[in-house]
Amino acid sequence: MALEFTDAAFKKDVLESDKLTVVDFWAEWCGPCRAIGPVIEDLSKEYAGKIQVGKLNVDHNPEVSINYGITSIPAILFFKNGQVVDKLVGAQPKSNFVKKIEQHM
Numbered sequence: 766m767a768l769e770f771t772d773a774a775f776k777k778d779v780l781e782s783d784k785l786t787v788v789d790f791w792a793e794w795c796g797p798c799r800a801i802g803p804v805i806e807d808l809s810k811e812y813a814g815k816i817q818v819g820k821l822n823v824d825h826n827p828e829v830s831i832n833y834g835i836t837s838i839p840a841i842l843f844f845k846n847g848q849v850v851d852k853l854v855g856a857q858p859k860s861n862f863v864k865k866i867e868q869h870m
Contacts, residue, residue, distance in 0.1 A: 767809040768819030772828040775821070780847040785869050786817040787862070790833075790840040792824050797856040798839040804859045808866070816866060845869055 770778055770788055779786045789805045791798035809818035823830040823838060833842060833849065843851040843865055851865050 767805050768817060770819045770821040770826070770829070772826040775826075775829045778819075779817075779844050782817055782844070783846075784816050785850075785866065786844040787819070787866065788842045788844065789818075789820045790823050790830060790835045790838050790842070791820055792822060792838055795838050800856045801839055801841075804857075804862060807859065808862055812866065816870065843869055 767789070768778070779788060787805075787808065789798075789801070791802075793799075805818060805820060812818060821829060823835060837854050839854070839856065841853040841857075841862070842849050850869050853861060853865065
């Protein structure tokens with residue numbers, strides 16, 4: 766199951782993680798966000814134990830969203846060693862996520 770990231774724990778859960786972490790910036794009212802929800806869940810199951818996959822609700826966690834300049838959602842950021850190493854914006858096919866994950870693992 767995809768993790769739930771928050772402003773309060775983002776540093777500990779994402780930036781200090783020793784694993785590649787995929788963060789889906791989303792909102793409940795966003796149609797394309799809901800469309801990729803199942804893809805995010807699939808990735809969290811397929812890569813369990815290898816990487817972290819989770820979601821951050823931009824409405825409930827504005828601080829992290831502002832810090833990373835999130836202006837369009839869904840925006841998926843790939844973090845490694847505390848840094849953004851890649852990004853996808855908009856609804857994407859699962860193969861695009863897999864390609865980025867495999868590239869940065």
